[in-house]
Amino acid sequence: MAAAVSETAHYRFPPSQAYPLNRCLFALKSDRAFGERFLADAHAATEEMGLTEGERADLRHMDRDALVARGAHPYLVFMAGLRLKMLAEPATLEYF
Secondary structure, eight states, X not given: OOOOOOTTOSSOOOOGGGHHHHHHHHHHHHOHHHHHHHXXXXXXXXXXXTOOHHHHHHHHTTXXXXXXXXXXXXXXXXXXXXXXXXXXXXXXXOOO
């Protein structure tokens, strides 16, 4: 018998409509070239990912609560923000 998914689970499965947002966060986390393009021109980088204006604005401000409310996975939000900080200010964080 499969275990029931709790409504109070720490991480929930992202809704399908949040796929482009999570895909973009994954790219920011994993793809240095995409992260550099995002830092140079966030609008152009996010436009190619098919994000809405609201999602783009939340990403530019790295508004964790707003992104999670839109269906972003909290881990991806954290890691994307960390990677962007590492790219923008390389001397302030140790590369891992």
